[in-house]
Amino acid sequence: MSAALVLGDRGSGLTTFVGLLYTAQVRLGIDESDEFRFHADRESIRRLEAIYGELGSGRFPTHDEDWQQHPLSFVFGFRRGRLRSLGNTPGPSDGFDTVEVLVGGLPTDEAAELDAHDALLDRETRELLSSRVVIPLVDAVALSPDPNDAERLSLARADRLLASTFALLEKFVAAERERRTRRLFPLFVLTKVDRLHLETLRRLDAPSGVPSEWKAEARRAFGDRLLRQYYPETARQLDGSHRTDGLAISRPEWFYSGLATELIADELRVQRRSRAPAGGWEPSYPFEEYRSLIETLGRLAHRLPAVQAG
Ligand SMILES: Nc1nc2c(ncn2[C@@H]2O[C@H](COP(=O)(O)OP(=O)(O)OP(=O)(O)O)[C@@H](O)[C@H]2O)c(=O)[nH]1
Numbered sequence: 001m002s003a004a005l006v007l008g009d010r011g012s013g014l015t016t017f018v019g020l021l022y023t024a025q026v027r028l029g030i031d032e033s034d035e036f037r038f039h040a041d042r043e044s045i046r047r048l049e050a051i052y053g054e055l056g057s058g059r060f061p062t063h064d065e066d067w068q069q070h071p072l073s074f075v076f077g078f079r080r081g082r083l084r085s086l087g088n089t090p091g092p093s094d095g096f097d098t099v100e101v102l103v104g105g106l107p108t109d110e111a112a113e114l115d116a117h118d119a120l121l122d123r124e125t126r127e128l129l130s131s132r133v134v135i136p137l138v139d140a141v142a143l144s145p146d147p148n149d150a151e152r153l154s155l156a157r158a159d160r161l162l163a164s165t166f167a168l169l170e171k172f173v174a175a176e177r178e179r180r181t182r183r184l185f186p187l188f189v190l191t192k193v194d195r196l197h198l199e200t201l202r203r204l205d206a207p208s209g210v211p212s213e214w215k216a217e218a219r220r221a222f223g224d225r226l227l228r229q230y231y232p233e234t235a236r237q238l239d240g241s242h243r244t245d246g247l248a249i250s251r252p253e254w255f256y257s258g259l260a261t262e263l264i265a266d267e268l269r270v271q272r273r274s275r276a277p278a279g280g281w282e283p284s285y286p287f288e289e290y291r292s293l294i295e296t297l298g299r300l301a302h303r304l305p306a307v308q309a310g
């Protein structure tokens with residue numbers, strides 16, 4: 001089993017993201033019950049269900065999670081061969097390729113500090129840091145079109161923290177004995193895209209239409225420009241061209257998440273739609289983005305060796 005590590009700064013939309021990822025998994029579990037597996041311990045399920053319930057009733061998550069004290073993890077997988085269209089070779093029909101998604105055991109501000117004390121790290125933290133797949137959240141609200149905006153200061157801080165988190169992860173993965181396993185896959189999620197300023201979209205030369213309609217290359221290219229302009233240190237950190245330690249860093253993939261919202265009696269609510277054919281309601285969220293993230297993780301699970309503590 002491989003592991004993927006979700007990284008989110010405070011307020012970046014982490015809890016909402018986790019809830020939507022779970023919402024999409026519930027749907028995949030119904031739509032593709034023979035091909036898709038989901039597993040989590042009882043306590044994690046309880047917490048995921050609570051967030052799922054809130055989003056499904058049109059509210060942003062309220063009782064906040066202390067991910068750091070109580071990291072959450074769940075496992076999902078596709079039947080081997082299910083992702084053939086993505087270039088896999090079919091395997092035995094009873095086998096599943098699984099990936100463990102680890103949430104929030106490692107807030108970015110902590111990670112930056114860990115770098116200075118890596119000799120003292122416990123086994124769990126070392127395991128986290130050996131994840132080959134990293135899912136950082138980028139908050140679209142922080143991407144102000146005005147370069148002199150006060151928000152730029154906190155953005156610069158977020159950039160520095162993310163860059164040092166990657167530096168730390170790179171150090172761990174580069175220390176792998178086997179050269180072919182020294183590879184890092186960044187999968188960025190831009191959260192709150194419904195609140196992206198038009199001017200920011202223009203500055204970043206966004207294609208027309210909503211992100212889920214953009215072509216594969218346009219999605220990556222937009223992400224590349226966003227990193228270069230708003231997260232320059234992180235962009236430099238992920239540019240592996242000058243590395244000498246044999247670590248390969250894949251070009252980042254980008255996923256775009258936003259919710260339709262409405263103000264009801266001064267409260268920001270999540271718009272909902274009916275969840276046909278299963279019945280009930282679900283938030284108006286971009287299911288295809290989440291499906292594509294889940295499938296990308298499944299494809300990587302097939303390619304990656306099992307993670308061992310470094
Ligand atoms: N418009 C819009 N707002 C969002 C979206 N996701 C999150 N938000 C807003 O951001 C707030 C914080 O979202 P959370 O998911 O709780 O973010 P978090 O990173 O878990 O926040 P903390 O736990 O407080 O660090 C929510 O209450 C919403 O107001 C989105 O997709 N669209």
Ligand SMILES: [Mg+2]
Pocket residue numbers: 014015016064065
């Ligand atoms: Mg939260």
